[in-house]
Amino acid sequence: SRYPNDLARYPNARITFEHNQGIRERRKMRVNGNLLSSYQRQTVCLLxxxxxxxxxxxxLKLESPDKQVVQxxxxxxxxxxxxxxxxxxxxxxxxLAVxxxxxxxxxxxxxxxxxxxTYNRLVELMNERKEHYPTMASC
Known part of the structure; x- marks a missing residue:
C-alpha cells in the first residue's frame, strides 16, 4: 500500500509526492508557522x-496550527x-514560505x-525536546 500506516484506515486521503526516494529518507521535523524561520533550507512537515x-x-495559502498564514x-x-x-x-x-x-x-x-x-502544543513540545522526539513525516 502507498498509504502510511496511520492513514491506511482513511482510504479517501489523497497523497501526492514526487518520485524522489531521498525525500522519504530524510528526517522531517513537524513545525508550525512560528518555527519555520528556524528551519531555513531544511525539509519540514507542516500541517x-x-x-x-x-x-x-x-x-496556496495554509493556516498553520498557530494561526500563521504560510505560502x-x-x-x-x-x-x-x-x-x-x-x-x-x-x-x-x-x-513563512515552503x-x-x-x-x-x-x-x-x-x-x-x-x-x-492540541496538535500545535505537541509540535511545540517536540521542538523543545528534539532529543526525545526523532520524527519523520508521515510520507
Missing part, C-alpha cells in the same frame, strides 16, 4: 488548513481542488474532528 489556492495552481509554493500546478486539512512536506525558503515536495489531503470527516490546538 494546516487550506485558506486559498491561486488560480494558476502554483501556490506553499508548488513545483507543478495543482490539478485538484484543495480544501480542509493538508499536510505539506517541503523545504523552508522564507520566514516549497512543496509533496502533500497529504485528509478527508473532510477527519478535518472536521481534528484538534488543531
Amino acid at each position: 494546516g488548513g487550506v485558506l486559498q489556492s491561486e488560480v494558476s495552481g502554483m501556490s 506553499v509554493i508548488m513545483k507543478k500546478p495543482i490539478e485538484e481542488p484543495l480544501e480542509g486539512l493538508l499536510e505539506v512536506v517541503g523545504e523552508v525558503t522564507a520566514k 516549497v512543496c515536495h509533496g502533500y497529504v489531503l485528509f478527508p473532510p470527516g477527519m478535518s472536521q474532528n481534528f484538534d488543531m490546538e
Whole structure:
C-alpha cells in the first residue's frame, strides 16, 4: 500500500509526492508557522488548513496550527481542488514560505474532528525536546 500506516484506515486521503526516494529518507521535523524561520533550507512537515489556492495552481495559502498564514509554493500546478486539512512536506525558503515536495489531503470527516490546538502544543513540545522526539513525516 502507498498509504502510511496511520492513514491506511482513511482510504479517501489523497497523497501526492514526487518520485524522489531521498525525500522519504530524510528526517522531517513537524513545525508550525512560528518555527519555520528556524528551519531555513531544511525539509519540514507542516500541517494546516487550506485558506486559498491561486488560480494558476502554483501556490496556496495554509493556516498553520498557530494561526500563521504560510505560502506553499508548488513545483507543478495543482490539478485538484484543495480544501480542509493538508499536510505539506517541503523545504523552508522564507520566514513563512515552503516549497512543496509533496502533500497529504485528509478527508473532510477527519478535518472536521481534528484538534488543531492540541496538535500545535505537541509540535511545540517536540521542538523543545528534539532529543526525545526523532520524527519523520508521515510520507
